[in-house]
Amino acid sequence: MTEPHFLEVKHLAKRFGTDHGELTVFDDVSFGLDKGEFVCIIGHSGCGKSTILNVLAGLDSPSGGEVYMAGKEVRGPSLERGVVFQNYSLLPWRSALSNVEFGVRARFPGWSKSQVREHSLQYLHMVGLKDGAEHRKPAALSGGMRQRVSIARAFATQPQLLLLDEPFGALDALTRGTIQDELLKICTETHQTVFMITHDVDEAILLADRILLMTNGPFARVAESVKVSIERPRDRTTIVHDPGYYPIRTHLVDFLVSRSRELSERDDAVRDAGHSREARAQALAPVDVDPAAEARARAAGEAPPEALRTLHSTPAAAPLKAVNGR
Amino acid sequence: MLQSLNARALLVSLVLLVVTLGLWQLSHESPEVDTEMTEYERLMGGADQEARVPPPSQVIGLAVEELSNPFYDAGPNDKGIGIQLGYSIYRVLTGFGLAALLAIPLGFLIGMSPLMYKALNPFIQILKPISPLAWMPLALFIIKDSETSSIFVIFICSIWPMLINTAFGVAGVRKDWVNVARTHELTPMSTAFQVILPAAAPTILTGMRISIGIAWLVIVAAEMLVGGTGIGYYVWNEWNNLDLTSVIFSILMIGIVGMLLDMALASATRLVQYQE
Numbered sequence: 001m002t003e004p005h006f007l008e009v010k011h012l013a014k015r016f017g018t019d020h021g022e023l024t025v026f027d028d029v030s031f032g033l034d035k036g037e038f039v040c041i042i043g044h045s046g047c048g049k050s051t052i053l054n055v056l057a058g059l060d061s062p063s064g065g066e067v068y069m070a071g072k073e074v075r076g077p078s079l080e081r082g083v084v085f086q087n088y089s090l091l092p093w094r095s096a097l098s099n100v101e102f103g104v105r106a107r108f109p110g111w112s113k114s115q116v117r118e119h120s121l122q123y124l125h126m127v128g129l130k131d132g133a134e135h136r137k138p139a140a141l142s143g144g145m146r147q148r149v150s151i152a153r154a155f156a157t158q159p160q161l162l163l164l165d166e167p168f169g170a171l172d173a174l175t176r177g178t179i180q181d182e183l184l185k186i187c188t189e190t191h192q193t194v195f196m197i198t199h200d201v202d203e204a205i206l207l208a209d210r211i212l213l214m215t216n217g218p219f220a221r222v223a224e225s226v227k228v229s230i231e232r233p234r235d236r237t238t239i240v241h242d243p244g245y246y247p248i249r250t251h252l253v254d255f256l257v258s259r260s261r262e263l264s265e266r267d268d269a270v271r272d273a274g275h276s277r278e279a280r281a282q283a284l285a286p287v288d289v290d291p292a293a294e295a296r297a298r299a300a301g302e303a304p305p306e307a308l309r310t311l312h313s314t315p316a317a318a319p320l321k322a323v324n325g326r
Numbered sequence: 327m328l329q330s331l332n333a334r335a336l337l338v339s340l341v342l343l344v345v346t347l348g349l350w351q352l353s354h355e356s357p358e359v360d361t362e363m364t365e366y367e368r369l370m371g372g373a374d375q376e377a378r379v380p381p382p383s384q385v386i387g388l389a390v391e392e393l394s395n396p397f398y399d400a401g402p403n404d405k406g407i408g409i410q411l412g413y414s415i416y417r418v419l420t421g422f423g424l425a426a427l428l429a430i431p432l433g434f435l436i437g438m439s440p441l442m443y444k445a446l447n448p449f450i451q452i453l454k455p456i457s458p459l460a461w462m463p464l465a466l467f468i469i470k471d472s473e474t475s476s477i478f479v480i481f482i483c484s485i486w487p488m489l490i491n492t493a494f495g496v497a498g499v500r501k502d503w504v505n506v507a508r509t510h511e512l513t514p515m516s517t518a519f520q521v522i523l524p525a526a527a528p529t530i531l532t533g534m535r536i537s538i539g540i541a542w543l544v545i546v547a548a549e550m551l552v553g554g555t556g557i558g559y560y561v562w563n564e565w566n567n568l569d570l571t572s573v574i575f576s577i578l579m580i581g582i583v584g585m586l587l588d589m590a591l592a593s594a595t596r597l598v599q600y601q602e
Contacts, residue, residue: 059505077508089502093524093600102520106510139601157510 005032012065026220036191040204043214082159086166088146090138096149097134107157123156144175164196215263227290244292251291354381380571413555421480433492458483472552484537491533495526527598535591
């Protein structure tokens with residue numbers, strides 16, 4: 001067994017009781033995050049990404065499985081896990097500064113007023129809020145500004161893990177770009193561990209070290225863990241010229257367009273085959289992929305590296321044959 | 327040309343006021359008597375057979391007189407308008423304040439707990455539509471004090487809007503904001519005071535504003551019943567004295583004080599209002 005990751009998600013499942021019986025949104029979701037890693041998760045709507053994030057945040061409880069952070073089981077919310085929500089979730093009766101101070105005071109209850117203010121202003125300046133904007137109420141700020149405040153609040157509490165739930169989903173492309181740049185810069189400086197939900201493939205490649213791909217729900221799971229082996233520091237204008245960029249992008253789009261569905265069907269067959277719990281868990285475990293390295297290897301005329309071969313000889317292939325041959 | 331809407335509205339208001347007062351004043355003038363009065367009529371002071379509502383000029387005259395010395399006290403049946411209004415305001419504020427002390431925490435509980443909401447809802451639904459004055463005999467019997475009974479009546483009628491609005495406001499606090507409190511590990515107390523209370527404050531204040539309006543309506547009727555002091559008693563007493571000028575004057579004063587109470591709560595609501 002390998003050394004445990006900083007964040008361990010094991011066989012997470014979420015089931016809802018509905019009028020038509022039980023609905024399993026996701027099942028057997030397992031993955032790990034290392035300290036300082038930036039991981040994005042992509043999947044179609046309804047695969048339960050947000051629920052996974054809420055479970056990591058401690059806001060929601062899973063129907064099965066466990067989450068461990070730094071060896072301790074995650075039960076309930078904690079200041080060690082900062083959350084940035086898609087709808088900003090700023091308290092509208094407080095100014096931008098006061099919203100950040102709210103987080104800082106909760107995190108450092110012993111601090112003096114001036115200490116809290118100084119710390120909060122530092123983080124607001126870091127995300128580019130200055131010249132009086134920090135004293136405005138959220139309603140008087142643009143969507144981009146509000147999300148900056150929300151990001152500042154999360155970073156200011158210095159959590160061990162930062163959870164971002166589609167933070168740029170509601171922003172226009174231009175604003176999204178500048179805030180992505182700032183997030184990239186801050187993460188590079190602080191080596192923050194980040195888990196982020198996104199729908200944007202390009203955003204994921206720009207920001208992430210690894211991208212988790214989820215199959216379609218119901219019974220969604222993390223099917224692949226795609227390594228983004230593109231050198232840092234990255235830049236939005238030059239990243240597209242990296243030889244690894246398009247192989248990764250094609251791999252992701254291909255997954256979203258066809259493989260997410262195909263894998264869902266294959267998973268159904270695996271589940272119906274009635275294997276032992278261990279065999280099933282092994283069959284449904286995520287596969288490591290590195291499309292950029294594969295492309296480089298192909299260009300150099302070498303055999304693909306070890307990580308890639310696993311994709312084409314997944315342990316699940318055997319149970320699948322068994323099902324078909326029945 | 328008056329540009330501002332406010333200025334034009336003010337002009338229309340003034341015109342309406344002058345026209346109304348003018349018609350009222352004119353309608354009071356007794357018709358010309360063309361025949362010589364009989365001796366009987368002269369003995370009766372030439373009085374009109376039909377009693378007329380006093381004209382605005384008389385009311386204004388009385389208002390100037392009363393308001394120039396509002397706090398005199400010349401015995402139980404002759405107190406200044408300021409004293410009478412003071413009694414009423416004191417009772418309203420006491421009953422209202424006690425109601426707020428009960429209704430807001432209880433509303434919090436109902437708003438936070440679906441169980442308590444379901445458990446208390448039948449009581450609220452039955453008690454709410456009861457006219458506050460219907461409590462008066464019971465209150466008098468139990469409390470044995472007319473002053474406290476009228477405060478109790480104010481208390482009971484102020485509770486409902488505050489209770490319902492508080493529960494509604496607390497239950498409607500956006501889940502995102504509660505999640506912010508949770509992810510920041512706020513204690514239940516801090517969550518209540520730092521997140522839920524400010525979030526629900528505008529709704530709670532609206533409930534308080536409705537309550538104080540109702541309380542001011544009810545105090546007049548309550549004081550008419552229990553007597554002694556207060557603006558309601560004053561109105562009824564002047565009716566018994568057949569002093570309609572004083573009745574009209576006190577009606578106006580009731581309106582003005584009611585407006586001031588409402589304005590006070592309205593500006594308090596503006597203080598806690600926020601824009602999402």
